Amino acid sequence: MASPLVSVICLCYNHARYINEAILSVIHQTHPAVELIVVDDASTDNSVEVISALLKNQSHIKFIQLKKNIGNCAAFNRGFEHSSGAYVIDLAADDVLLPHRIEAGVEALEAVGEDFGVQFSDAELIDSQGDFLGLHSDHYSSDKIPQGNIYRDIIARYFISGPTMLIRRKVLETLNGYDEKLAYEDFDFWVRSSRLFKYLYIPQPLVKRRVLDSSMKSRQFVRGSEQLRSTFAVCKKINELNETQEERQALIGRIRYEIKVCLKLFDLRLAVDYFKLLKSIKV
Numbered sequence: 142m143a144s145p146l147v148s149v150i151c152l153c154y155n156h157a158r159y160i161n162e163a164i165l166s167v168i169h170q171t172h173p174a175v176e177l178i179v180v181d182d183a184s185t186d187n188s189v190e191v192i193s194a195l196l197k198n199q200s201h202i203k204f205i206q207l208k209k210n211i212g213n214c215a216a217f218n219r220g221f222e223h224s225s226g227a228y229v230i231d232l233a234a235d236d237v238l239l240p241h242r243i244e245a246g247v248e249a250l251e252a253v254g255e256d257f258g259v260q261f262s263d264a265e266l267i268d269s270q271g272d273f274l275g276l277h278s279d280h281y282s283s284d285k286i287p288q289g290n291i292y293r294d295i296i297a298r299y300f301i302s303g304p305t306m307l308i309r310r311k312v313l314e315t316l317n318g319y320d321e322k323l324a325y326e327d328f329d330f331w332v333r334s335s336r337l338f339k340y341l342y343i344p345q346p347l348v349k350r351r352v353l354d355s356s357m358k359s360r361q362f363v364r365g366s367e368q369l370r371s372t373f374a375v376c377k378k379i380n381e382l383n384e385t386q387e388e389r390q391a392l393i394g395r396i397r398y399e400i401k402v403c404l405k406l407f408d409l410r411l412a413v414d415y416f417k418l419l420k421s422i423k424v
Contacts, residue, residue, distance in 0.1 A: 143173040145251070147243050147307075148226030148362050152216050153181045156234035157188040159351065161195055162271075163234045168199075172243035178203040180220040185209040188234075193388045214319035214326045221318055228263045231326075236304045237267075237349035246307035249341055258312040258338025262347040264302040269353055276346060277302040288342040292335040295328075295378055296391040301340075303327040312338055322374070324367035329375045369406075372399060373414060380422060389422055396422075 149167045160179075167177045174276050179202065181189055189206060196202050204224055205217060217231055228247060232238065246260045266274040278286065287294045294300070303326075312334050319326040376399065379392050396419045403412035 144172060145227040145247060146174045146176055146225065147172060147228045147230065147247060148178060148221075148224035149230045149232050149238075150217055150220035150224060150312075151232045151234055152177045152213060152220070153179065153184060153188050153192065153234035154210070154213075154216075155184045155186045155188060156186070157186045157191045158236040158269075160188055160191055162237055163232060164192070164195055164202075166238040166240075167350065169233070169240055170238065170243045171241050172247060175243060176203075176224060176226050178205065178218050178220045178223055180205045181198045181207060182212070182216040185205050188200050195244060210323065212321070214323055215321040217326065218318040218321060221313060224310075225248060227312060229310055231304075231306065231308075231377050232337070235303075235351040235353065236353075239265075239349065242347040243307070243361075244337050245343060245347055246344070247314055249343055250307065250309065253341060255309070255311075256339050257341045258334060260307040260341045260343065261301050261304040262343040263345060264348045264350040265346045267349050267351050269351065271349075271351075271376060277350065278344070279304075286344075287340075289339050290335070291340045291392045292332070293333045293385075293388050295335050296388065296395055301320070301327070302350055304350045306336075309338075317330060323371040325371055327370060329378070330373060332379055332382065369408065373411060373418075376415070376418060380418065386404045386424070389424055393419065393422060393424070 151163055151167065164177070164179065168312060168327050180193055181192060192204060196204055205219060205223065207219070221229065250257060250260050264277040266277060268274055281300055286300050315337060316333050320329050323329055376392065376396060383392060394414050400412050400415045403415060
């Protein structure tokens with residue numbers, strides 16, 4: 142039987158320093174059927190030059206050079222439109238796939254039913270120099286990382302390292318890709334996909350996730366940020382998707398946490414919006 146094709150969509154924005162390592166980590170995968178699509182979201186550094194030089198003799202690799210910066214969610218969707226794999230990986234250009242990442246994920250998902258739509262794993266955390274900082278799971282040693290139906294869990298707390306996901310194509314097609322109105326993708330994707338599909342966890346690290354001061358996650362906790370407002374938009378979606386009392390209680394806990402964040406940042410307008418959402422929840 143032929144190995145299923147896996148599409149890796151590598152998103153680059155001012156990642157000239159790291160993009161070579163990211164691309165080479167895809168090229169050196171042990172899985173035999175990999176499609177690589179590199180999308181540059183109008184970088185202002187020399188990322189395009191670096192990518193072009195590396196791909197000079199790699200004509201099978203697709204390179205989409207966006208003329209205008211459209212943001213992570215929209216840039217991924219443009220890459221997804223040009224993909225054809227049965228499975229998809231969203232790879233940031235500063236992260237690295239370990240050589241057996243795709244092979245291990247495909248084997249795991251192929252062994253379970255198609256109601257499992259996403260596979261995720263542990264990750265090695267590295268700094269800007271590539272030095273090892275620890276494991277993603279080090280922060281969750283006292284809690285078992287859930288799998289299967291994780292919808293309520295993902296509302297309540299963070300436990301997935303986004304770069305470790307391998308996604309069945311039908312999941313993204315069902316969701317119509319990422320929501321381009323949002324500043325970041327993972328929380329919204331986890332919520333919407335876990336409402337419909339199960340998640341499968343592999344405890345071994347399959348990806349190196351780079352921790353940088355300039356990362357989107359570091360910009361999330363800034364007063365008035367688009368990331369904070371996007372989180373509120375996702376919480377509104379959750380309120381519409383919830384079906385059980387346990388799910389509503391999980392959302393209440395999430396909103397109370399987000400209100401504390403808003404008050405700490407003196408983002409009073411957003412805090413008021415959260416209070417209004419909290420009052421609208423039927424318990």
